Amino acid sequence: MEDIEDMLIGSGDGSPPGFRMPVTTIGVKPKRNRNKGDLSHKLSQIHDSNSASSFSPKIPGTQTIFIKTFGCSHNQSDSEYMAGQLLAFGYTLTENPEEADLWLINTCTVKSPSQSAMDTIIAKGKSSNKPLVVAGCVPQGSRGLKELEGISIVGVQQIDRVVEVVEETLKGHEVRLLTRKTLPALDLPKVRKNKFVEILPINVGCLGACTYCKTKHARGHLGSYSIDGLVGRVRSVVADGVREIWLSSEDTGAYGRDIGVNLPALLNALIKELPPDASTMLRIGMTNPPFILEHLKDIAEILRHPCVYTFLHVPVQSGSDTILTAMNREYTISEFRTVVDTLTELVPGMQIATDIICGFPGETDEDFAQTVSLIEEYKFPQVHISQFYPRPGTPAARMKKVPSNVVKKRSRELTNVFEGFTPYNGMEGQVERIWITDVASDGIHLVGHTKGYIQVLVAAPDSLLGTSAMVKITSIGRWSVFGEVIETLNRRNDNTASHKKTSHHDESSLCNNSSETSTCFEKMESCACGNDICCSQSMFKKNDVSRDTMLPQNHKRQSLIGWILQKQKHLRGKRVESELASQSIEKQGTREITTEWDFVDKALLGGIFISLLPIIALVVGRVIWSW
Structure with a gap:
């Protein structure tokens, strides 16, 4: 199935953005019913014979879409962009797969369990006769997979055309868009999973060549967004009420090397756009050691800024230089120590998270002992421990494997070592400033983070969501601490206090997936070169923010009809609020509320x-x- 590059887009033909005229020629493959004796097959033959020049019986944009997302925060951002475009064109988003007219599955190729989960949901969709669209790293990096036969595909650099693919799939066509092109625009409509958190991709791909990494097959070589483009996006989301900005990429430290700039230059430009009262915080994403070494002092200065979390995710993967060489990680343990020691010395309250792969091919007992020693020495508060998963097509998949029982034993041993740490001892009684952006899964506590990105759970009203507060730490746990609000800062003056969603920041089960024998503490950026940090995540949960409160950020790209209806809905809501207020104050009788x-x-x-x-x-x- 060839890519469809002749699909007409709403430009140049007099139609507004997002509103396309009838397509008369398109590179799609109609799907046919194999039951030749069925009347429905005969009718489908009539429809298929005219499908190249006719519309589906249903008007595009009137169907319901279910989105399932696996993998890292970059994948989550891609799903939010695709959801925004679909919503802007008129589609309805649902968290219930059974009521959806189509399933959109955004996949992760980092580890075997993630891809197995994808296979399961695809099989379920096929058995339920649901039209399927698969996006993400799996189809981009392994387009010949048998599981993807007969399924429409959206490549990682084609997410801005998801509406086209969904439309054609709903008509019964198989569509594949995998050609690499320029990076998707940053100002596409977007539906954030958490309205207070903007996941901002600053670059795609990487410069590394890790022997176990499958993600680079999908994301490709480094491609960075311009500083001006990223500054514009930050300015926009700050005005939109965002309180945390997560910089996301396969390797944050490599940013700009393809366009003649570097990460410190970007960070300094972004900081200038943040409110001086530190009501919006910046979180720097995962960075591999090689590309941060030359900027350590500059990065340390930026991390000390009041608007930047003093937190960094630096994956080490192994404590053995021999294994790092086999992994082709391009740094030594000594260099990793330099990164950690320098940042810890120069940045007060610095928190560093890391990753470990247990059982990489060739790992001896001595190699593993060096890894354990490294973790015991630094007592990192956050560690993601994963077993090695051979990914097809990678050099590591051809290396001699460590017996699986040994791999599992080492993973359990390192997990026990890590769980023996008490990283938050001494915090009880301290007063800390936190930024509150989420609701814990118990439905009682709100989730905030200190400047070091330590998770703080507070029993407080929803009106504190999206605010900053001073809290007194009342007790400590293994994965988070508990606090009591003593002063609220940066109170919001909007009507978004009704934000209520299920959080992944649950104290007892925070990113802990025993089926993958990995332990993940805190929601961190995925290391594309080895670990899927926070397990698979569903794009829309039952208690997510109301769709009415998550409007796309760029109305110019919305469909014309959707924009008008959305505008009327907004005006209608304002009139209702005004009428209710008048009734309360003036104690008037019931009045008819009309929409003009x-x-x-x-x-x-x-x-x-x-x-x-x-x-x-x-x-x-x-x-x-x-x-």
């Missing part, structure tokens, strides 16, 4: 309706003719 359409709205809708009449007549004519 202005002249422009009426003219636009009228024009659209008239333009659709020939299409409706054509469809009706074809139906009558076919019978």
Whole structure:
């Protein structure tokens, strides 16, 4: 199946952005019912013979979409962008797969369990006769997989065309868009999973060549967004009420090397856009040791800034230089120590997270003992411990494997060592400033983070979501601490206090997936070169923020109809609030609340309706003719 690069987009033909005219020629493959004796097959043959020049019986943009996301925060950001475009075009998003007309699955190729989970949900979708669209790293890096046969695909650099692929898939066509191109725009419509957290991709791909990494097969070589583009995005989301900005990429430290800039230059530019009261915080994403070594002092100065979390995720993967060489990690343990020691010395309260792969091919007992010694020495508060998973097509998959029982034993041993640490001892009684952005899964506590990104759980009203507060630490746990609010800072003046969602920051089960025999503490950036940090995540959970409160950020790219309806809904809501307020203050009787359409709205809708009449007549004519 070839890529469809001749699909018409809403530009140059007089149609507004997001609103496409009828497509007369497109590189798609119609799907047929194999049951030749079935009447539905005969009808589908009639439809398929005309599908290249006719519409699906359902109007595009009226269906319901279920989105499932696996993998890292970069994948989550991609899903948020795809959800935003689908919502802007009129589609409804649901967390219930059974009621959806189509399933969109965003995949991760880092580890075997993630891909196995993808296989399971694809099989379930096929058995339920659900149209499927698969996105993410698996189809991009392994496009020939048998499990993907007959399924529409969206490549990692084609997420800005997800609406086209969904439309054609709902018509019964198989569509594949995998050609690499320029990076997707940063100002696409977006639906954030957490309205207070913006996941901002600063670059895709990496410069490394780790022998176990499959992600580079999908994400490719380094491609960085411009500083101006990223500054503009930060300015926009700060104005939109975002309180945390996570810089995301496969390797943050490598940013800009392909366009002649570097990470410190970007960070200094972004900091200038943050409010001086530190109401919005910046979190720097995962960085591998080689590309941060030359910028250590500059990075330390940036981490000391009041608007930047003093937290960094630096994966080491092994405590043995022999294994690091086999992994082709391009640094030594001595260099990793330099990174950790320098940042710890120069940045007060510095918190460093790391990753370990147990049982890499060739790992001896001595190699593993060096890893244990490194973890015991530094007592990292956050460690992701994973077993080695051979990924097809990588050099490591051809290396001699460590017996699986040995790998599991080492993983358990290192996990026991790590769980013996008490990293938050001494915090009880301290007063800390925290930034509150989420609700814990117990539905009682709000989730905040200190400047060192230590998780603090507080019993407080939802009105504190999106604010900063001073808290007194009342008790400590193994994975987080508990606090009592003593002063609220940066109170919001909007109406978003109703934000309520299930958090992944649960104290007792924080990113802990025993089925993968890995232990993940705190929600961290995924190391594309080895570990899927926070397990698989569903894009939309039952208690997510109301869709009404998560409007796409760029109305210029929304469909015309969707924009008008959304505008009317917004105005209607404001009128209702005004009427209720008047009734409360003036104690007046019940009044009829009406919605007025202005002249422009009426003219636009009228024009659209008239333009659709020939299409409706054509469809009706074809139906009558076919019978």
